Amino acid sequence: MEPSLLPERKPVRFLKIVTPILITQVALYMVTFFDILMTGRYDTYHLAGVTIGSSFWVPVYTGLAGILMSLTPIIAQHIGARRNTEVRPAVQQGLYVSAALAIVVFLLITLVFFKVIRSMGLENPVGPIAIRYLQGMSVGLLPLFAYTVLRSFFDALGSTRVSMFIILISAPINVLLNYLLIYGNFGFPELGGAGAGYASGLTYWIVFGIALGVALGGRPFRKFSLFAQWQRPKWLYWKEILVIGVPIGLSIFVETSIFSVVTLLMSSFSTEIISAHQIALNFTSLLYMMPLSISMGATILVGQSVGGNQYADAKRYSYMGITFAVAFSLLSIAILLIARSSIASLYTTDPAIMALASQFFIFGALFQLSDAVQAPIQGALRGYKDVNITFIMGFVSLWVIGLPVGYVAASFTGLGPYGYWVGLIAGLTVGAVVLSFRLRFIQRKHEMPAQ
Known part of the structure; x- marks a missing residue:
């Protein structure tokens, strides 16, 4: 070895x-x-x-x-x-x-x-x-x-x-x-x-x-x-690929489609609000490339470590991914809060849309931290080949918690369109907390034979 x-x-x-x-x-x-x-x-x-x-x-x-x-x-x-x-x-x-x-x-x-x-x-x-x-x-x-x-x-x-x-x-x-x-x-x-x-x-x-x-x-x-x-x-190979891959694919579909649904639900608001929402979503999606990349890196390094029975290394890489992602999220939050007006001006010259987009960026800053915790944990769990709970929690956090909370907040409070973003924040936060416990459980499970 x-x-x-x-x-x-x-x-x-x-x-x-x-x-x-x-x-x-x-x-x-x-x-x-x-x-x-x-x-x-x-x-x-x-x-x-x-x-x-x-x-x-x-x-x-x-x-x-x-x-x-x-x-x-x-x-x-x-x-x-x-x-x-x-x-x-x-x-x-x-x-x-x-x-x-x-x-x-x-x-x-x-x-x-x-x-x-x-x-x-x-x-x-x-x-x-x-x-x-x-x-x-x-x-x-x-x-x-x-x-x-x-x-x-x-x-x-x-x-x-x-x-x-x-x-x-x-x-x-x-x-x-x-x-x-x-x-x-x-x-x-x-x-x-x-x-x-x-x-x-x-x-x-x-x-x-x-x-x-x-x-x-x-x-x-x-x-x-x-x-x-x-x-x-050969069906045995296909089975392994599909058993691991289908939950990953469904998890990604759940995460990407939720934003399309939120956009459709926001069609009842003005064109300016929809445009501002799209601007904020576009820029925060760019920022998400960092935790997503860390997640993919964690999958590789945790997978190699688990394959080599180096479970202590797998644990270190898991927490290293979370640490790097959280550190970057603090920078992302600072950028969104300090430069939100300047960022909005890159997309539009309409003062009304710029003002609305700046408000959306405040809510976008709030879910940076939850994203930074959840993404690398998902990547680490995939490295362990633990994918079913990741999919289930992705569905529950975004569709069972995030979307209903967002709809209620947007429809029955003074938050209006920002309520959907509050729902996403709530769902992502719950998902991050639950998956962190799942990661610790999987780590202990792999450590047991070595004890």
Whole structure:
């Protein structure tokens, strides 16, 4: 067994893992940002169409892609236990699962989403644009899910910089394709909002191609011979991936869809309030990239430690993740409270919307701390392969507690639209407290055999 790293080196190792993940997540966020920005500059109706299309796309894609995140703790534990021969079949079976998920999403888009969009009574250009945008995104479904498998492989080995470089290379390519296909420059067809979808679909093929080349030819990865001795689909492997992955995917879906529902519930308020809410949500989502990245790093390092029976290390990495996330949350709170007016002015010049957004930022600051505790605990629990309680608590905290409390606060108190944010704060706080007890229980459970 490889000796455990010295305690003083663990924070350095943790940051080496998390920093590339953070850059990758921010780069992914910026791709979406440029999609919206470039479409908005093209035409308002096309922007609305892309917004509608992405509201269907994001929760479903992130939820189903989350199933493949189970490969990270699975492979990480194989690596930690020096079971390198188990990595190849895990990746191959993961690619089978990714193809099945791509088919499921394609059928959802074509058989369900298109019908729903047509029945929504949207203004005439908006609905067709949303449909064409989703058609463009569908071009890249297969490589997008397959890349998620390869990224899980890279990350599980601790090679998070590989995913970072791939996204940093592909992001400018996506912007260039947007420039060509949205506006019809240099002889390319002018597709407007649909062009953003096709640009993303084509970018996903490029991303997968680069990742495939790295997996086959990269020095640290060649020894795994990922595509040698190709196996047929095996239910036992699928079962392990799905048993761990489905709760992860559902948990992510629960977390992403709640904000879409809150936005829909707020449609009864004025356009200015809705716009201010979206501004605050957009910026706080950017800040959330840090605890999310720490969570993903915790999954990798805890998974490797558990696989190597180094349970003391797994505990240290768990608490290290919480410490880093809480420290960053204090900085986030300071930024939101001190610079909230300046941040709002980056999004709009309307004084009324700026004032409302500044108020939303106050409530956004309040749930930074709960997010900072809950996210790394979720990541640590996934490293232990403990995923069911994480999903259940995510559902309970946001949908059973957060949404009803938010509705009551918004409808029957003077808080108005801010009441929904109060509900989210309440739910996240309960979730953070309960999951902290769950983490301690799992840690003690793994310590028992060593006593």
